[in-house]
Amino acid sequence: xxxMAAAVQSPAASTGSARPPRLLSQTGLYATEDERxxxxxxxxxxxxxxxxxxxxxxxxxxxxxxxxxxxxxxxIDRWDFPVGTRxxxxxxxxxRKVETRFLRKDGPASWTFASYAWNEAxxxxxxxxxxxxxxxxxxxxxxxxxxxxxxxxxxCHDSARTEIxxxxxxQLSSDRDPLxxxxxxxxxxxxxxxxxxxxxxxxxxxxxxxxxxxRIAAPDERTRAVLGYLSTNCGACHNAESSLASLGxxxxxxxxxxHGSPHDPVRTLFRPTSKWQIPQAPDxxxxxxxxxxxxxxxxxVRMRSRRPSTQMPPLGxxxxxxxxxxxxxxxxxxxxxxxxx
Amino acid sequence: xxxxxxxxxxxxxxLTLVSSILLRAGGPAEPAATGSKAAAIERGKYLVNFGSCNxxxxxxxxxxxxxxxxxxxxxxxxxxxxxxxxxxxxxxxWGIAAANTMTAWTGPWGVSFTANLTPDKETGLGDWTExxxxxxxxxxxxxxxxxxxxxxMPWFSVNALSDEDIKAVFAYLQSLPPVHNRVxxxxxxxxxx
Numbered sequence: 001x002x003x004m005a006a007a008v009q010s011p012a013a014s015t016g017s018a019r020p021p022r023l024l025s026q027t028g029l030y031a032t033e034d035e036r037x038x039x040x041x042x043x044x045x046x047x048x049x050x051x052x053x054x055x056x057x058x059x060x061x062x063x064x065x066x067x068x069x070x071x072x073x074x075x076i077d078r079w080d081f082p083v084g085t086r087x088x089x090x091x092x093x094x095x096r097k098v099e100t101r102f103l104r105k106d107g108p109a110s111w112t113f114a115s116y117a118w119n120e121a122x123x124x125x126x127x128x129x130x131x132x133x134x135x136x137x138x139x140x141x142x143x144x145x146x147x148x149x150x151x152x153x154x155x156c157h158d159s160a161r162t163e164i165x166x167x168x169x170x171q172l173s174s175d176r177d178p179l180x181x182x183x184x185x186x187x188x189x190x191x192x193x194x195x196x197x198x199x200x201x202x203x204x205x206x207x208x209x210x211x212x213x214x215r216i217a218a219p220d221e222r223t224r225a226v227l228g229y230l231s232t233n234c235g236a237c238h239n240a241e242s243s244l245a246s247l248g249x250x251x252x253x254x255x256x257x258x259h260g261s262p263h264d265p266v267r268t269l270f271r272p273t274s275k276w277q278i279p280q281a282p283d284x285x286x287x288x289x290x291x292x293x294x295x296x297x298x299x300x301v302r303m304r305s306r307r308p309s310t311q312m313p314p315l316g317x318x319x320x321x322x323x324x325x326x327x328x329x330x331x332x333x334x335x336x337x338x339x340x341x
Numbered sequence: 342x343x344x345x346x347x348x349x350x351x352x353x354x355x356l357t358l359v360s361s362i363l364l365r366a367g368g369p370a371e372p373a374a375t376g377s378k379a380a381a382i383e384r385g386k387y388l389v390n391f392g393s394c395n396x397x398x399x400x401x402x403x404x405x406x407x408x409x410x411x412x413x414x415x416x417x418x419x420x421x422x423x424x425x426x427x428x429x430x431x432x433x434x435w436g437i438a439a440a441n442t443m444t445a446w447t448g449p450w451g452v453s454f455t456a457n458l459t460p461d462k463e464t465g466l467g468d469w470t471e472x473x474x475x476x477x478x479x480x481x482x483x484x485x486x487x488x489x490x491x492x493x494m495p496w497f498s499v500n501a502l503s504d505e506d507i508k509a510v511f512a513y514l515q516s517l518p519p520v521h522n523r524v525x526x527x528x529x530x531x532x533x534x
Contacts, residue, residue, distance in 0.1 A: 155480070276526060307529040308529060309451065309526065309528075314487045
């Protein structure tokens with residue numbers, strides 16, 4: 001197993017400047033700054049158990065910690081990464097790399113967000129403008145992928161409390177959810193809670209995360225998969241710490257009891273919506289989830305929509321997630337009461 | 342009232358006016374809301390009135406001198422009981438139209454209805470936070486994170502205000518009497534448009 005070692009510093013990174021490099025090849029992702037595009041072995045691949053839906057893109061992810069540094073894991077739900085940590089996520093549609101997103105921690109509460117658009121020759125990717133790049137690649141007939149604006153990145157990776165959505169104790173747990181939509185196989189060499197513990201990259205080491213791997217508390221396997229999907233795809237905004245907390249929809253799965261009950265997501269789903277009403281539903285009949293009634297479940301109605309004013313999530317996707325829609329539809333259809341009652 | 346259609350030039354003129362008013366009103370030297378909450382509310386009221394928020398967020402009626410905002414329904418948004426007829430067919434130079442109340446607009450984005458800005462918890466800004474309001478004006482996204490805010494809301498002009506001034510606007514709106522008025526969700530344009 002390759003350990004974490006000193007980063008290959010691009011000029012921008014070495015000076016601690018918040019300005020991202022112009023080319024992806026200058027961010028330290030590759031072993032050399034040429035066209036061979038061999039991933040630097042110091043950059044470690046990982047795969048979250050509940051991946052974010054990105055219109056069917058095949059995604060590859062890597063992380064790099066500064067040499068000798070560890071992740072502050074005292075708070076199981078919000079790891080604090082050392083300054084200098086870098087993350088990459090590469091999006092491939094079909095056989096073409098389209099976009100690579102890059103996050104770099106520049107200070108105790110400061111991250112750089114950047115997206116790189118791949119060139120036609122697939123030899124490197126260039127920094128996208130801060131307000132994004134529309135229509136960079138066709139992903140379905142008449143639909144083209146757009147690179148998001150930095151502000152859109154920050155909408156999910158909340159500004160001061162930046163969380164790496166795919167690199168958490170729950171996402172890297174070895175107790176992986178077999179029903180998770182779009183679940184990816186763990187490839188050899190990928191970081192998990194076990195490898196992080198074995199290599200003493202968490203502080204404190206927390207062997208209990210290996211002995212009793214974290215999992216979402218749920219009454220059955222399908223509910224577990226639904227809550228995991230909602231946690232990743234909705235919980236980045238709909239959680240107790242977000243500016244949207246007042247809406248009362250708390251879908252982020254939390255492991256630490258002081259961060260709320262593990263039943264919070266279920267509790268908050270079975271209540272009327274605050275404002276958004278299901279079109280054609282009787283007045284007052286719009287709930288986030290109505291047991292046995294998918295068409296009266298606002299959450300599903302909005303998941304099924306890809307109209308700009310209705311769809312959820314509101315950004316980062318323009319194609320339906322059929323696998324997740326089927327999972328959630330079946331779950332709601334078979335519910336007779338809230339799983340808690 | 343006979344005005345059923347508004348030309349793009351009128352819209353542009355309106356938005357330009359709103360923008361310039363807000364930009365001028367938000368001058369950096371103004372000690373906005375630095376004092377008491379009452380001062381912030383007063384500053385917010387000034388910005389809201391000067392910034393033409395009533396032009397769209399207060400339904401218009403036909404008064405003795407012609408069309409005017411119905412201030413008995415100030416800032417309550419599109420009236421829930423007013424069901425709009427299908428959008429008119431707009432051709433040639435005509436691309437945008439407004440309802441008689443100025444609270445429903447149709448254009449290439451579909452149909453948008455102006456929001457209830459009073460602090461009613463179910464239908465207005467009662468469950469909004471100051472941070473959410475600022476983020477909305479900074480990002481142009483509903484509640485700071487959601488769908489894009491639709492025309493004709495000139496959020497990009499409000500974005501020119503300082504945080505203190507946006508907070509003052511929010512403080513004023515929160516000081517209004519809450520009015521229960523459930524504004525319809527926007528209507529998307531037909532597929533393919």
